[in-house]
Amino acid sequence: MVTDKPNDLPTPTSPGVVRNEAEDRRFERRERTKELNRIAKRKSRENVGVRHREKQNDKLAKRCRRDDDVLSQIERERDKGAKRSRREDEESREVERQSDKIARRNRRVDNEFREIEREANKEAMRSRREDEESREVERQSDKIARRNRRVDNEFREIERERDKGAKRSRREDVESREVERQSDKIARRNRRADNEFIEIEREANKEAMRSRREDEESREVERQSDKIARRNRREDNEFREIERERDKGAKRSRREDEESREVERQSDKIARRNRRNDGERMFKVTDLVDGFHPEHVQVFGVSYACTAVVSHHGRTVFSGHYTATVRRDDGSWVHCNDSTVNSTSFDPSLNDAYILFLEML
DSSP, X not given: OOOOOOOSOOOSOOTTOOOOHHHHHHHHHHHHHHXXXXXXXXXXXXXXXXXXXXXXXXXXXXXXXXXXXXXXHHHHHHHHHHHHHHHHOHHHHHHXXXXXXXXXXXXXXXHHHHHHHHHHHHHHHHHHHHOHHHHHHHHHHHHHHHHHHHHOHHHHHHHHHHHHHHHHHHHHOHHHHHHHHHHHHHHHHHXXXXXXXXXXXXXXXXXXXXXXXXXXXXXXXXXXXXXXXXXXXXXXXXXXXXXXXXXXXXXXXXXXXXHHHHHHHHHHHHHHHHHHHTTTSOOOGGGGXXXXXXXXXXXXXXXXXXXXXEEEESXXXXXXXXXXXXXXXXXXXXXXXXXXXXXXXXXXXXXXXEEEEEEEO
């Protein structure tokens, strides 16, 4: 039994309204009933057993509504109207935003809920992956999202800054660098094993090389890069030593390989035959020089000045070593032998001369 007595009931009459006694009594009964219902609800909310029964009743009522198609349709229409009204009301939207923030904060704090949400997300992703239609919808959504991001300059700038920060963090983290190296190794191994990919990569490389060859600026950049690389290799004693050892190993391998020796012999035979056919002997540069002097060289009656001489040291033209003697602007000469450059006096005999660089006077 509810023993609370309702107090401060509304006045049954309002100014300017005349009521008879029957109406006054009905009004008082209605107000007393409302107050008693409010007190009963308050009491039932404080009672755990009543709350549990109420939840069970609500669940049963929802199940019944779901099973009733007409009622479900009415409920859907009502929910649509309520959502529309809330969307059009700025205050309702703000209340909804604040509620969502509080709900998200509470979910993040609740470990059990986070675990349930992760499992639900995994299941949803698995279902989408298995559904071809869902995958197609996702692909189209991704394309539209990427297109919109490319058009938005502000977003592109934010994305660039974020990528820079991520790369910087990965470079500073030894573990991340090691993971990246292992991933690259696996990716290269997979590409090498995939013949189709190798063919596509070859075609792409050919096209890139063709484009670079046709572009004068690219060719110039490549030439400068090669010059810098060669200069760095010449200055690096360790690299020169490695290169020498590699060359020695290559020569040793060719000498030990019967097929390579046979190819070299055939090349020598062809070279000798060509030399015999070309005047039965091989001309040296000294044979074309009459009264050689570096400042004044007569070749077929034309006067030249010698600026450099490349000398060949070896038994055949297919092996040996090359050095260069170069004239400076002040008239002195320097001898260049790999990375060793020394001042020298010019040797007019030209015993090992292989190429003369002449400047017409």
